[in-house]
Amino acid sequence: MKTRISQLRKERKVTQEELALAVGVTRQTITSIEREKYTASLVLAYKIAKYFDLAIEEVFDFSEVGD
Structure with missing residues (x-):
């Protein structure tokens, strides 16, 4: 799953x-x-998103998750 964690950390x-x-x-x-x-x-x-004070969807990309 794609994330923005690295970008947010930097x-x-x-x-x-x-x-x-x-x-x-x-x-x-x-x-x-x-x-x-x-x-x-x-x-x-949730913990990672909360750490960055963002919603989970702002950190993790759910667009490729199966239906």
């Missing part, structure tokens, strides 16, 4: 490690989500 000068600590996962998890190798759970997606 705009706000947040490292993968800082984001990971803030949302309770490992840096590797953030890396995997950014590289589209792992899809975040709904709870994790």
